[in-house]
Amino acid sequence: MGMTMTQKILAAHSGQDRVEPGQLIMADLDLVLGNDITTPVAIREFEKINTKTVFDKRRVAIVPDHFTPNKDIKSAEQCRLIRNFAHHHEIENYFEIGRMGIEHALIPEKGLAVPGDVIIGADSHTCTYGALGAFSTGVGSTDMAAGMASGQCWFKVPEAIRFNLNGKLQPWVSGKDVILHIIGQIGVDGALYKSMEFGGAGLAALTMDDRFTMANMAIEAGAKNGIFEVDDKTLAYVKEHSTREYKVYKADEDAGYVRVVNINLSDIRPTVAFPHLPDNTRTIDEVGEITIDQVVIGSCTNGRIQDLRAAARVLKGKKVHSKVRTIIFPATQKIYLQAMREGLLEIFVEAGAAVSTPTCGPCLGGHMGVLGKGERAVATTNRNFVGRMGHPESEVYLASPAVAAASAVTGRISSPEEVVK
Amino acid sequence: MIQGKVIKYGDNIDTDVIIPARYLNTSDPAELAKHCMEDLDKSFAARVQPGDIIAAGRNFGCGSSREHAPIALKASGISLVIAETFARIFYRNAINIGLPILECPEASRAVADGDQVRVDLNTGRIENLTSGSIYQAEAFPDFMQDIIGSGGLIDYVRGRMGQR
Ligand code: SF4
Numbered sequence: 001m002g003m004t005m006t007q008k009i010l011a012a013h014s015g016q017d018r019v020e021p022g023q024l025i026m027a028d029l030d031l032v033l034g035n036d037i038t039t040p041v042a043i044r045e046f047e048k049i050n051t052k053t054v055f056d057k058r059r060v061a062i063v064p065d066h067f068t069p070n071k072d073i074k075s076a077e078q079c080r081l082i083r084n085f086a087h088h089h090e091i092e093n094y095f096e097i098g099r100m101g102i103e104h105a106l107i108p109e110k111g112l113a114v115p116g117d118v119i120i121g122a123d124s125h126t127c128t129y130g131a132l133g134a135f136s137t138g139v140g141s142t143d144m145a146a147g148m149a150s151g152q153c154w155f156k157v158p159e160a161i162r163f164n165l166n167g168k169l170q171p172w173v174s175g176k177d178v179i180l181h182i183i184g185q186i187g188v189d190g191a192l193y194k195s196m197e198f199g200g201a202g203l204a205a206l207t208m209d210d211r212f213t214m215a216n217m218a219i220e221a222g223a224k225n226g227i228f229e230v231d232d233k234t235l236a237y238v239k240e241h242s243t244r245e246y247k248v249y250k251a252d253e254d255a256g257y258v259r260v261v262n263i264n265l266s267d268i269r270p271t272v273a274f275p276h277l278p279d280n281t282r283t284i285d286e287v288g289e290i291t292i293d294q295v296v297i298g299s300c301t302n303g304r305i306q307d308l309r310a311a312a313r314v315l316k317g318k319k320v321h322s323k324v325r326t327i328i329f330p331a332t333q334k335i336y337l338q339a340m341r342e343g344l345l346e347i348f349v350e351a352g353a354a355v356s357t358p359t360c361g362p363c364l365g366g367h368m369g370v371l372g373k374g375e376r377a378v379a380t381t382n383r384n385f386v387g388r389m390g391h392p393e394s395e396v397y398l399a400s401p402a403v404a405a406a407s408a409v410t411g412r413i414s415s416p417e418e419v420v421k
Numbered sequence: 422m423i424q425g426k427v428i429k430y431g432d433n434i435d436t437d438v439i440i441p442a443r444y445l446n447t448s449d450p451a452e453l454a455k456h457c458m459e460d461l462d463k464s465f466a467a468r469v470q471p472g473d474i475i476a477a478g479r480n481f482g483c484g485s486s487r488e489h490a491p492i493a494l495k496a497s498g499i500s501l502v503i504a505e506t507f508a509r510i511f512y513r514n515a516i517n518i519g520l521p522i523l524e525c526p527e528a529s530r531a532v533a534d535g536d537q538v539r540v541d542l543n544t545g546r547i548e549n550l551t552s553g554s555i556y557q558a559e560a561f562p563d564f565m566q567d568i569i570g571s572g573g574l575i576d577y578v579r580g581r582m583g584q585r
Contacts, residue, residue: 037445038486038488041488041489048575048576049578049579049582050579051582066445067445067446072446074447075446078446122488124484124510140510142514142517143517143574145575146575146578150578188483189506222480222483364485385437386438386461
């Protein structure tokens with residue numbers, strides 16, 4: 001039997017001709033990533049290993065993005081720790097406030113992830129770079145420490161589910177709706193321990209930003225990684241952002257999948273995940289009357305330029321509803337600047353939205369927009385667990401930037417079709 | 422051999438409820454333990470005893486990769502988590518930091534809150550002392566036993582780096 005994309009990448013990185021699902025391997029890493037929450041724990045563990053240096057100072061990336069710009073003294077101390085570590089070890093890819101972004105938007109933008117890579121990050125949404133045809137997966141801080149020291153990580157080779165995409169997205173439908181639709185269909189543990197492999201004729205109709213959004217949420221279906229076939233769009237993105245060598249792996253015709261799911265993109269409607277799980281989905285037509293207190297547009301899921309453009313298209317010339325707070329946070333400084341140049345930020349401010357510097361802040365209920373008791377938010381983020389954005393009795397509804405922006409205008413969960421005539 | 426009282430939870434217990442993000446501006450285990458499970462079960466921190474065992478349903482530990490979650494459970498005194506299935510990052514983290522976990526759908530469904538349970542990690546045998554029932558979980562593969570046997574991933578890597 002042939003191999004999946006993930007099997008081929010893992011075989012090549014563990015010095016073998018082939019690997020089988022279930023096999024435990026030790027693989028060489030192209031990049032090890034951490035943030036201001038997970039790196040302090042990793043540093044403590046790293047220091048217990050008898051080594052003076054990281055395995056390769058170009059292949060470690062540290063991004064302070066969660067409680068930054070520092071929200072309190074404890075967060076400042078955590079950042080001080082990782083900053084000192086980065087300077088001491090001459091980590092080339094440490095990104096300081098003012099030059100940073102949310103890690104999963106930043107890493108591809110900086111050209112640090114390319115097709116065929118094996119990447120681990122001490123953050124669950126590290127699976128985002130699968131959009132580029134890399135094997136990339138979230139791990140814990142101890143894995144990060146071991147990875148920084150040895151340049152290796154242990155993996156169990158995953159089984160794979162193949163998603164064959166066909167058709168073309170309707171207006172106002174984006175990658176976010178596709179992945180929410182898929183998670184609604186297979187469940188939050190529908191791909192547990194497995195690889196989600198996306199391909200098929202419909203791929204050509206998805207932008208890179210759509211693919212990043214979809215790969216980002218593979219973890220919300222329990223997957224180890226999400227991975228996209230590499231096509232011309234991928235290669236154009238890589239050429240624009242990276243000078244690194246890359247390698248394109250294709251799944252064999254007879255690769256073994258535990259399940260094949262056919263998705264007709266043309267059938268997908270704007271989709272919303274209700275509290276408190278990402279698989280609790282309904283189409284916009286089934287939502288009913290849900291009034292809201294806050295709208296959050298941004299995050300590693302939907303803070304890219306295409307997302308901001310979609311929100312701006314809805315908010316242009318409109319006002320945010322009098323009872324709603326709207327917070328928009330571009331994912332990186334580069335995206336922020338581009339949004340400024342395109343006039344998007346002006347549209348947001350004129351509509352009555354708050355525009356924030358890149359940060360994870362509101363996405364994890366950290367700062368910059370924490371919810372109070374009983375409050376409801378529509379967010380373009382990826383998790384709507386109990387207490388995710390604040391008070392344990394608050395509620396988060398996950399949606400696309402277009403739906404979130406439309407809801408900001410009407411004060412209830414709404415379709416962009418209703419707002420933009 | 423591990424023995425303790427069962428604290429029982431349902432499916433999809435995510436790391437945001439195991440340790441809410443608002444407490445992640447520290448990584449001090451004792452500090453994390455104070456807030457462990459509080460969004461789901463306010464009584465947890467007060468009633469948990471050293472040695473207690475959590476039994477839960479599917480996809481335990483889903484969501485964020487925060488290692489603070491198994492650390493908080495371990496620092497709370499939890500000696501073992503038995504679940505139908507674990508979310509994969511939680512699974513790795515627990516092994517890497519030395520919090521024992523076992524996948525056993527039959528046991529995790531059958532045991533009740535408050536039951537006394539005894540577990541042999543080497544063989545995967547789970548004995549419910551309250552009901553008298555016995556269950557068999559799969560023991561860890563050799564590779565992971567090596568990691569656990571070395572005292573966790575860090576000691577394992579230290580050993581390997583020494584050989585280079
Ligand atoms: S934006 Fe949210 S999901 Fe993404 S890395 Fe930050 S906290 Fe995690």
